[in-house]
Amino acid sequence: MKKVTFKQQLLMELGVTLALYLFFQSLMSLGIINSYWRGIVITICINVVLTVSLNITSGFLGELALGHAGFMAAGAYISAVFSKSIALIPSVEFPLALLIGGLFAMFLGYLVSIPTLRLRGDYLAIITLAFGEIVRNVLLNIKLTGGAGGYSSIPKYTTFTWTFFIAAACVLLSKSLINSRQGRAIISIREDEIAAEASGINTNYYKKLAFIFSSFFAGVAGALYAHYMGFLQPAYFNLDKSIEILVMCVLGGMGNIMGSIISASILTILPEALRQIADYRMLVYAIVLIVMMLVKYAPQFEGLLNIFKPKKEEEA
Amino acid sequence: MDTSKVVLEVNDLGINFGGLRAVDSLDMVIHENELYGLIGPNGAGKTTVFNMLTGVYPPTDGTIKLEGQVINGKTPHEIAKLGIARTFQNIRLFKNMTVKENVLLSLGAHADYNFFTGIFKLPKFHAQELAMEDEAMRLLDVFELRDDSEKLAKNLPYGKQRELEIVRALGVHPKLLLLDEPAAGMNPQETENLMRTIDVVRKQFGISILLIEHDMKLVMGICEKITVLNYGAMLACGTPEEIQNNPHVISAYLGE
Amino acid sequence: MSGVVMFFMQIINGLNIGSIYALIALGYTMVYGIAKLINFAHGDIIMVGAYLSLVLLNTGMHWSLATILSILGCALLGFTMEKVAYKPLRKASRISLLITAIGMSYLLQNSFQIIFSANPKPYPAFIHLPALKIGSITISSNYYTTFIVSVFLMIVLNLYIKKTKMGKAMRSVAEDEGAARLMGINVDQTISLTFIIGTGLAAVAGILYSNCYTIISPTMGSLPGIKAFIAAVLGGIGSIPGAVLGGFILGMVETLVKAYISSQLADTIVFLILIVMLVFKPAGILGKNVKEKV
Numbered sequence: 001m002k003k004v005t006f007k008q009q010l011l012m013e014l015g016v017t018l019a020l021y022l023f024f025q026s027l028m029s030l031g032i033i034n035s036y037w038r039g040i041v042i043t044i045c046i047n048v049v050l051t052v053s054l055n056i057t058s059g060f061l062g063e064l065a066l067g068h069a070g071f072m073a074a075g076a077y078i079s080a081v082f083s084k085s086i087a088l089i090p091s092v093e094f095p096l097a098l099l100i101g102g103l104f105a106m107f108l109g110y111l112v113s114i115p116t117l118r119l120r121g122d123y124l125a126i127i128t129l130a131f132g133e134i135v136r137n138v139l140l141n142i143k144l145t146g147g148a149g150g151y152s153s154i155p156k157y158t159t160f161t162w163t164f165f166i167a168a169a170c171v172l173l174s175k176s177l178i179n180s181r182q183g184r185a186i187i188s189i190r191e192d193e194i195a196a197e198a199s200g201i202n203t204n205y206y207k208k209l210a211f212i213f214s215s216f217f218a219g220v221a222g223a224l225y226a227h228y229m230g231f232l233q234p235a236y237f238n239l240d241k242s243i244e245i246l247v248m249c250v251l252g253g254m255g256n257i258m259g260s261i262i263s264a265s266i267l268t269i270l271p272e273a274l275r276q277i278a279d280y281r282m283l284v285y286a287i288v289l290i291v292m293m294l295v296k297y298a299p300q301f302e303g304l305l306n307i308f309k310p311k312k313e314e315e316a
Numbered sequence: 317m318d319t320s321k322v323v324l325e326v327n328d329l330g331i332n333f334g335g336l337r338a339v340d341s342l343d344m345v346i347h348e349n350e351l352y353g354l355i356g357p358n359g360a361g362k363t364t365v366f367n368m369l370t371g372v373y374p375p376t377d378g379t380i381k382l383e384g385q386v387i388n389g390k391t392p393h394e395i396a397k398l399g400i401a402r403t404f405q406n407i408r409l410f411k412n413m414t415v416k417e418n419v420l421l422s423l424g425a426h427a428d429y430n431f432f433t434g435i436f437k438l439p440k441f442h443a444q445e446l447a448m449e450d451e452a453m454r455l456l457d458v459f460e461l462r463d464d465s466e467k468l469a470k471n472l473p474y475g476k477q478r479e480l481e482i483v484r485a486l487g488v489h490p491k492l493l494l495l496d497e498p499a500a501g502m503n504p505q506e507t508e509n510l511m512r513t514i515d516v517v518r519k520q521f522g523i524s525i526l527l528i529e530h531d532m533k534l535v536m537g538i539c540e541k542i543t544v545l546n547y548g549a550m551l552a553c554g555t556p557e558e559i560q561n562n563p564h565v566i567s568a569y570l571g572e
Numbered sequence: 573m574s575g576v577v578m579f580f581m582q583i584i585n586g587l588n589i590g591s592i593y594a595l596i597a598l599g600y601t602m603v604y605g606i607a608k609l610i611n612f613a614h615g616d617i618i619m620v621g622a623y624l625s626l627v628l629l630n631t632g633m634h635w636s637l638a639t640i641l642s643i644l645g646c647a648l649l650g651f652t653m654e655k656v657a658y659k660p661l662r663k664a665s666r667i668s669l670l671i672t673a674i675g676m677s678y679l680l681q682n683s684f685q686i687i688f689s690a691n692p693k694p695y696p697a698f699i700h701l702p703a704l705k706i707g708s709i710t711i712s713s714n715y716y717t718t719f720i721v722s723v724f725l726m727i728v729l730n731l732y733i734k735k736t737k738m739g740k741a742m743r744s745v746a747e748d749e750g751a752a753r754l755m756g757i758n759v760d761q762t763i764s765l766t767f768i769i770g771t772g773l774a775a776v777a778g779i780l781y782s783n784c785y786t787i788i789s790p791t792m793g794s795l796p797g798i799k800a801f802i803a804a805v806l807g808g809i810g811s812i813p814g815a816v817l818g819g820f821i822l823g824m825v826e827t828l829v830k831a832y833i834s835s836q837l838a839d840t841i842v843f844l845i846l847i848v849m850l851v852f853k854p855a856g857i858l859g860k861n862v863k864e865k866v
Contacts, residue, residue, distance in 0.1 A: 058667075062667060064667050064670055064671065114851070118854065119850060119851070121667065122609075122610045122670055123850050125610070125667075125670055126801065126850070127846070127851075129798070130844075130846050133798075133839065134840050134843050134844065137836070137837065137840040138840060140836065141834075141836050141837065239794075243678065246671070246674075250671060279686070282681075282685075283678075283679065283682035283686065285675075286675045286676070286678035286682055287675070287679065289671055289672065289674060289675030290657055290672050290675035290676065290679065292671075293661060293664075293668045293669075293672045294657070294660055294672070297661055297665070297668045298664065299663065300660050301660070
């Protein structure tokens, strides 16, 4: 009986994914979603990948990672170099480029995860920040990719279909990860590292796993971005970009994948839809961060949040 | 009486913190299915002994053998997998995970489906997850926690949190279970129930239990063998009757 | 210019930027020691101090009054920031506190960007003393003033923390908040005072910095802020002498790397130092190791 629910769940997830795809695809072929909005939908999908993958380290593992833009940049540049120097048919070259972007970022993610074995919390956050800045600085100094001037004429392979299915894969795989024994191990480290060890969890291994998983998808997102824009500049991948992804993650709820999807969508559309507030974007982000934290974690505001929360029976 | 199998053997165990000798030349032998008490006043080094046995602190000298295998120098998770599980004095549950997930976590350390099997939900994942879920529910039944299985651990009342910690430790499939003041903060009625359950657990799972307790009377009631620590050194070791009549113990406890 | 003179010039440059890092690092280290919080917005206080003093100087106010008012303004900001954003979260997880601090930093940067525009503004430097000449080396007044003021403030702060009652209260709160509370120390007041002093020092750093570089912008504080944090970590976070030492080491390393290795890679090297330091000696040069209690 239960075996069926597992299968049903899987079928349902795939069904919803396919239905969503067909929905968007038909709106696009009917011209209801024009090419401008198609671009926004693609950006949303890229942001979903970034936000959900950041959520693995920041929300589930519980380590504040401030260098997500660095992984993205690494994936973007390496994949762009690959597809500019190799001439295969696009349907082979592009997936390879995505994979290479992901794998390279994953390798860097592995390197960044090494300090996590000794450090936690604030110090680790600073290390990830330093990592992001190093990546950007190094990119500024690499001649092959044009340094600060930027890297142009990257083949524009990124389509809605590719982006959508990669975002869906990222979401579904993250969800499965969280519900597997590996995912529970990752969450248990956030909750209590010492108790996790005492329960037989190799915490070092799972910390690395979380970072590798997260950076892989950040790299893939970077590769998608590179082949969507056709042009890359190190300045794009600055601390602001990492913070922007963090804001999406925080607004949707740390450790909430569905929330990440929704907030990535909202925070992508909002500045586009309301051009006049675009200048205030970073200011709004700042306020979102502070208010979210206060409302969620400050005892003074606890009552405020309960108004929105449906009453749970377990609290009775 | 000493014919049964030895589970844990501790020889000349000691640890220094800076210049301080926290525990000094401790010897201890725990047999299969034995309920063993470790008592002593506050600051006697009881929890430090637990931390050494579970690999949290590497001992400065001495050896710890689990079923004949030397385990000092191993990491806490290795020791857990070899068969020593524990609870903590100041409850350390995974508060924002459900009661069931707390148990699944420790059971999961024994499952062997790999990362890719997990994220792609391959058949082996399903089979092992279902088996783990069944076992988790059976373990929760021991402490009548089944009905709470979907609650967040932090929403359990205090006494049940302590019990859940024991269930989680049982999920490690221990040979030896270390309980650090399991009755702390409970009323006499709850304490009595808990002690009865601990005894049931020991018999049902066939494991040995090492219990830290503050309350002499309680330990005397259920433990078969007792070691008394004072200022990090072993003051006495023996059956409850022997301990009760030991002049050192009497003066240490009544002298204060 | 001969190589030796050039080298001495670089050393002086290093001392100059180092003393600014040290001043900022003091605030970081005090706040971290007491509130266990990396106050990301600390670097932006430099910027606030610079803009406040710019606005006041532009009204024709005498520089001394403008400086005092800017310091007071920043101190008030630090006090408010702590009360509004950090205090309610004192019991919450470290990660939520850190996110709030990042939010604060961005809030300051972006509100100043909206008020003053993102474009850099010229700053009317007011330190005009005769330059110092040692042999063929000329040291401008900005440089030695920065150094002297910073060292003076560090000595005063060190004495304050060691000798006065409030200073002792700060140390005991940093050591063990619960115990300090039991001893009758007003913890809230002590934390507020720490923020006030820390942000006040940052304002001084901001004004000195602006006098040296004479151009200010809303994002001017973020990089020196991060570097000062690195300095605090390098010296051992929570340690006052450590912050000073770390500030000078960092200023020196950065200047020498810029001069002799690569100006573009200077930041990369500074960040690498941080990573190596944190991985191998997270307690810093003068800090103490703390282990989690089980």
